[in-house]
Amino acid sequence: MSKQFVWPIRVYYEDTDAGGVVYHSQYLNFLERARTEWLRSLGFDQSVMAKTHQLIFVVRKLSIQYRKPAVFDDAIEIVSSVTAMSRCTITFNQKIMRNNEMLTETEVEIASIDHHHFRPVAIPEIIKSAMNGV
Amino acid sequence: MSKQFVWPIRVYYEDTDAGGVVYHSQYLNFLERARTEWLRSLGFDQSVMAKTHQLIFVVRKLSIQYRKPAVFDDAIEIVSSVTAMSRCTITFNQKIMRNNEMLTETEVEIASIDHHHFRPVAIPEIIKSAMNGV
Amino acid sequence: MSKQFVWPIRVYYEDTDAGGVVYHSQYLNFLERARTEWLRSLGFDQSVMAKTHQLIFVVRKLSIQYRKPAVFDDAIEIVSSVTAMSRCTITFNQKIMRNNEMLTETEVEIASIDHHHFRPVAIPEIIKSAMNGV
Amino acid sequence: MSKQFVWPIRVYYEDTDAGGVVYHSQYLNFLERARTEWLRSLGFDQSVMAKTHQLIFVVRKLSIQYRKPAVFDDAIEIVSSVTAMSRCTITFNQKIMRNNEMLTETEVEIASIDHHHFRPVAIPEIIKSAMNGV
Numbered sequence: 001m002s003k004q005f006v007w008p009i010r011v012y013y014e015d016t017d018a019g020g021v022v023y024h025s026q027y028l029n030f031l032e033r034a035r036t037e038w039l040r041s042l043g044f045d046q047s048v049m050a051k052t053h054q055l056i057f058v059v060r061k062l063s064i065q066y067r068k069p070a071v072f073d074d075a076i077e078i079v080s081s082v083t084a085m086s087r088c089t090i091t092f093n094q095k096i097m098r099n100n101e102m103l104t105e106t107e108v109e110i111a112s113i114d115h116h117h118f119r120p121v122a123i124p125e126i127i128k129s130a131m132n133g134v
Numbered sequence: 135m136s137k138q139f140v141w142p143i144r145v146y147y148e149d150t151d152a153g154g155v156v157y158h159s160q161y162l163n164f165l166e167r168a169r170t171e172w173l174r175s176l177g178f179d180q181s182v183m184a185k186t187h188q189l190i191f192v193v194r195k196l197s198i199q200y201r202k203p204a205v206f207d208d209a210i211e212i213v214s215s216v217t218a219m220s221r222c223t224i225t226f227n228q229k230i231m232r233n234n235e236m237l238t239e240t241e242v243e244i245a246s247i248d249h250h251h252f253r254p255v256a257i258p259e260i261i262k263s264a265m266n267g268v
Numbered sequence: 269m270s271k272q273f274v275w276p277i278r279v280y281y282e283d284t285d286a287g288g289v290v291y292h293s294q295y296l297n298f299l300e301r302a303r304t305e306w307l308r309s310l311g312f313d314q315s316v317m318a319k320t321h322q323l324i325f326v327v328r329k330l331s332i333q334y335r336k337p338a339v340f341d342d343a344i345e346i347v348s349s350v351t352a353m354s355r356c357t358i359t360f361n362q363k364i365m366r367n368n369e370m371l372t373e374t375e376v377e378i379a380s381i382d383h384h385h386f387r388p389v390a391i392p393e394i395i396k397s398a399m400n401g402v
Numbered sequence: 403m404s405k406q407f408v409w410p411i412r413v414y415y416e417d418t419d420a421g422g423v424v425y426h427s428q429y430l431n432f433l434e435r436a437r438t439e440w441l442r443s444l445g446f447d448q449s450v451m452a453k454t455h456q457l458i459f460v461v462r463k464l465s466i467q468y469r470k471p472a473v474f475d476d477a478i479e480i481v482s483s484v485t486a487m488s489r490c491t492i493t494f495n496q497k498i499m500r501n502n503e504m505l506t507e508t509e510v511e512i513a514s515i516d517h518h519h520f521r522p523v524a525i526p527e528i529i530k531s532a533m534n535g536v
Contacts, residue, residue: 018418028159047341063197150286181475293430331465
């Protein structure tokens with residue numbers, strides 16, 4: 001069974017819009033920060049992976065439901081888990097929480113590609129195992 | 135049948151990331167610019183609607199497929215059409231094109247809410263009619 | 269004499285551009301995060317100040333020198349100090365450091381204004397004293 | 403004497419913050435769009451220059467004064483002129499105007515560098531001549 005990774009984020013002015021709430025595309029940035037920090041917490045720095053393996057992760061598809069808005073100064077948490085894996089992709093479920101309220105829910109598929117040719121490459125088994133908590 | 139609205143956008147440095155391509159959340163900004171300009175082309179300025187009707191549009195849910203990346207200096211086009219309407223929501227299909235290549239495809243549901251109380255309000259019939267090209 | 273406040277920031281993909289480095293306007297966001305966290309660390313939440321005192325801070329002028337670029341995955345630090353204060357303004361010096369290297373140096377003047385009328389208002393003495401470390 | 407270049411920009415939700423105005427770092431993005439379009443209007447595409455000459459432009463220093471805020475839906479204009487040139491740098495004055503009101507004024511120094519080694523390189527004379535309107 002998949003592990004869960006929780007990453008705290010603070011909402012700043014830069015994240016908000018004139019509607020008084022976090023701008024809708026900004027949540028995607030929060031989600032990527034959480035995926036990046038999950039990898040880092042397992043010992044994988046993407047800057048190292050890009051240099052040594054020419055491997056980068058890109059978002060292939062994403063669906064998000066906006067339930068309640070986050071506002072300036074909010075302390076929120078990104079709760080991430082892996083729901084599927086294939087040779088070259090990982091699918092995450094990511095919830096943005098403010099205390100016990102779910103603000104947004106996202107399903108996002110990430111693909112591993114070659115940095116130079118933008119072609120799919122296999123995700124190293126060591127990363128998959130680490131994320132699955134095996 | 136729904137009209138189609140085409141809006142051209144130029145890709146600047148600010149839109150790109152160190153992978154050399156447009157950052158994945160930035161496409162959502164492009165899509166909103168196109169929806170805003172469609173409304174404006176029909177005579178509806180959202181700043182006026184917010185002041186006179188306390189009505190603002192928010193993104194309720196969105197799914198996007200990333201097929202090919204846009205890069206710095208690209209001249210792209212957002213091709214938008216309406217696929218569904220309800221009392222308080224409009225659903226759009228929006229394709230980002232570079233010449234005849236489709237780069238991303240998105241389904242996005244927008245809700246009309248009251249600016250102060252964040253509660254759903256009916257979308258004025260005059261807007262629905264204008265978007266439907268009736 | 270003014271205190272110093274140090275705030276750590278991690279560079280994510282969203283902060284970079286196709287040149288492979290942090291996009292030049294993004295440093296300004298980092299600097300504001302540091303000013304916000306300094307205030308918070310002294311007990312002042314800007315969301316509370318906006319609601320209870322109708323007081324918000326805005327940037328009046330700013331000058332920045334870019335010496336070396338930050339790149340993806342960098343762990344940087346914002347080192348902030350106060351260099352001048354007037355009735356309605358605070359001037360900060362803010363350096364962005366990567367270990368012992370200075371990447372950017374900024375002088376920024378912040379003004380305290382009334383949220384509704386956008387007119388200058390006096391900065392509460394309690395905030396000035398706290399920042400001065402008196 | 404230097405030419406002047408005027409570039410129109412529309413303010414979208416993505417550009418604003420919860421204070422109801424354009425977020426202060428976003429003006430820097432507007433300014434770069436104007437510089438990019440000035441070069442393009444003279445026949446120089448930066449993506450081509452990066453590929454064929456390994457030459458990219460970076461911001462070396464910048465000072466900006468914020469006088470009045472732009473708000474959502476504003477139609478603004480960036481008025482740019484060249485105030486100085488050296489072997490590897492160009493200094494611009496850039497004003498953001500809304501009708502006859504000046505919202506911000508900026509002095510920005512751009513340097514021409516080698517894309518791979520990040521070292522200063524001479525700006526091609528053909529670009530300098532074109533910008534000077536000689």
